[in-house]
Amino acid sequence: MADPELVDVVVIGLGVGGEEVAGRLAEAGLTVVGVERDLVGGECPYWGCVPSKMMIRAANAIAEARRVEGLAGTAEVRPDWAPVAKRIREEATDTWDDTVAVRRFTGKGGRFVRGSARLDGPGRVRVGERVFQARHGIVLGTGTKPSVPPVDGLADTPYWTNRQAIEVEELPESLLVLGGGAIGLELAQVFARFGVRVTVVEALDRVLAVEEPEASEVAAAALRADGVEIHTGVQAQRVGHDGRGFTLYAAGGAEFTAERLLVVTGRRAHLDELGLDTVGVDAGRRYLTVDDRLHVTEGIWAVGDVTGEGAFTHVAMYQAGIVVADVLAHARRADGGPDPSGTANATGGASGATGVGGSAAAVPRADYRALPRVTFTDPEVGAVGLTESQARERGVNVQVGLARLPSSARGWIHKAGNEGFVKLVADADRGVLIGATSVGPAGGEVLSGLAVAVHAAVPIARLRQMIYAYPTFHRAIEDALRDMS
Numbered sequence: 311m312a313d314p315e316l317v318d319v320v321v322i323g324l325g326v327g328g329e330e331v332a333g334r335l336a337e338a339g340l341t342v343v344g345v346e347r348d349l350v351g352g353e354c355p356y357w358g359c360v361p362s363k364m365m366i367r368a369a370n371a372i373a374e375a376r377r378v379e380g381l382a383g384t385a386e387v388r389p390d391w392a393p394v395a396k397r398i399r400e401e402a403t404d405t406w407d408d409t410v411a412v413r414r415f416t417g418k419g420g421r422f423v424r425g426s427a428r429l430d431g432p433g434r435v436r437v438g439e440r441v442f443q444a445r446h447g448i449v450l451g452t453g454t455k456p457s458v459p460p461v462d463g464l465a466d467t468p469y470w471t472n473r474q475a476i477e478v479e480e481l482p483e484s485l486l487v488l489g490g491g492a493i494g495l496e497l498a499q500v501f502a503r504f505g506v507r508v509t510v511v512e513a514l515d516r517v518l519a520v521e522e523p524e525a526s527e528v529a530a531a532a533l534r535a536d537g538v539e540i541h542t543g544v545q546a547q548r549v550g551h552d553g554r555g556f557t558l559y560a561a562g563g564a565e566f567t568a569e570r571l572l573v574v575t576g577r578r579a580h581l582d583e584l585g586l587d588t589v590g591v592d593a594g595r596r597y598l599t600v601d602d603r604l605h606v607t608e609g610i611w612a613v614g615d616v617t618g619e620g621a622f623t624h625v626a627m628y629q630a631g632i633v634v635a636d637v638l639a640h641a642r643r644a645d646g647g648p649d650p651s652g653t654a655n656a657t658g659g660a661s662g663a664t665g666v667g668g669s670a671a672a673v674p675r676a677d678y679r680a681l682p683r684v685t686f687t688d689p690e691v692g693a694v695g696l697t698e699s700q701a702r703e704r705g706v707n708v709q710v711g712l713a714r715l716p717s718s719a720r721g722w723i724h725k726a727g728n729e730g731f732v733k734l735v736a737d738a739d740r741g742v743l744i745g746a747t748s749v750g751p752a753g754g755e756v757l758s759g760l761a762v763a764v765h766a767a768v769p770i771a772r773l774r775q776m777i778y779a780y781p782t783f784h785r786a787i788e789d790a791l792r793d794m795s
């Protein structure tokens with residue numbers, strides 16, 4: 311066995327979260343080894359957020375052009391996938407090449423190692439024949455992979471995951487989407503708007519099941535208006551592929567056929583590959599268990615999707631800030647400097663108190679109460695905090711208010727494509743919002759004001775005194791507040 315090489319920190323997985331942590335720790339003066347087995351940047355820039363939102367931008371342009379009729383004359387639309395595929399290949403992903411991203415990391419002083427890493431005992435990481443001993447810590451940012459359900463026959467077919475759907479150069483004639491969550495609906499609507507015959511099959515009784523039921527209704531109606539067939543409450547039992555297309559056989563005898571099958575039934579961390587047993591951590595869980603400073607166990611932190619705290623890029627970035635501050639605090643302590651980690655509720659930073667960057671300010675603690683999320687269908691479904699049913703399950707004295715966009719001034723003016731609403735969930739005892747949903751043409755943007763209200767626990771009485779610009783979509787917040795009284 312090779313002698314371990316002594317470094318300060320090893321980061322395993324350079325996706326959104328890992329790259330941010332590794333880069334910032336390297337900039338702070340630590341010797342950081344970043345290990346990535348696939349592409350630096352992870353799922354978001356290559357097969358996730360960025361290319362999917364480019365697809366959505368293109369599909370929404372088509373939908374807007376189709377709305378010209380009745381508003382502004384006539385417009386002829388002939389969808390063409392070629393510019394979308396080209397944009398994803400050339401602008402988003404450099405043809406799935408991470409040279410620029412690797413340089414971004416090494417330019418910050420990090421050392422890049424391509425390969426698959428696993429833990430090899432306390433403080434040690436193995437990448438093939440190489441072993442690194444980390445003085446100050448190891449950070450796991452290994453993300454998730456698609457979770458494919460154990461449906462008979464499925465594993466033997468050439469089904470798509472998000473990766474093939476994002477890389478597609480030529481659209482199929484028809485597409486079966488297994489899974490009616492955010493990713494499934496976004497991609498279903500895109501492909502339908504480009505002329506693909508799309509069918510969505512969902513096991514639960516509604517699409518977007520984690521969001522408010524009203525959001526599921528609006529999203530389903532919007533997709534149906536785009537020609538998407540939606541079937542809920544369907545238990546897939548068997549999948550067959552005959553060389554030309556797929557057949558999905560469901561409980562009760564229903565059958566669905568299409569040229570392609572896209573499986574988007576959630577994602578899961580693959581903890582079994584990480585050597586967690588060598589550091590006494592249970593690899594049998596769905597996600598890594600972390601505390602509010604993203605600690606897994608002595609000397610090990612986790613960041614991003616692998617923590618199961620919300621599979622979003624903004625969660626990975628938020629957690630990265632905490633991990634960086636905490637690792638620097640530990641490094642300072644190991645070097646004999648003051649330990650700021652005991653004091654709470656302030657933001658860490660870089661000041662170089664003891665040779666490594668990092669201020670003596672307190673390390674923040676993770677708080678997900680105002681976690682925002684957006685499904686980028688048209689209309690967008692934005693949500694923050696708790697849904698009404700989640701709040702009721704927690705025994706909160708719930709008060710709700712709802713305002714529909716089509717009957718608001720801006721919605722009425724907007725006309726075609728004006729579906730949506732604002733729904734507020736309040737803790738009546740505390741007089742603050744604890745959740746909100748904003749569905750509409752700019753649902754994700756309207757969400758920002760609601761996220762501030764939930765995050766800062768702005769008293770509802772103060773929100774009622776606010777002036778809401780006329781005629782904006784966000785004025786529906788005022789209407790929903792009125793509906794609550």
Ligand SMILES: Cc1cc2nc3c(=O)[nH]c(=O)nc-3n(C[C@H](O)[C@H](O)[C@H](O)COP(=O)(O)OP(=O)(O)OC[C@H]3O[C@@H](n4cnc5c(N)ncnc54)[C@H](O)[C@@H]3O)c2cc1C
Nearest residue numbers: 323325326327347352353358359427453614615621622623
């Ligand atoms: C289609 C789609 C659309 C999405 N859209 C959005 C969106 O609009 N907004 C949003 O906020 N989020 C979106 N997401 C989610 C977002 O992509 C993830 O939340 C984000 O990528 C998580 O970052 P991460 O660093 O935790 O993991 P990842 O990005 O998954 O990165 C983990 C990295 O670790 C590497 N790795 C794993 N194990 C090892 C190992 N043993 N050794 C070395 N390397 C390893 C992997 O190769 C990977 O590169 C979307 C996801 C998908 C699939």
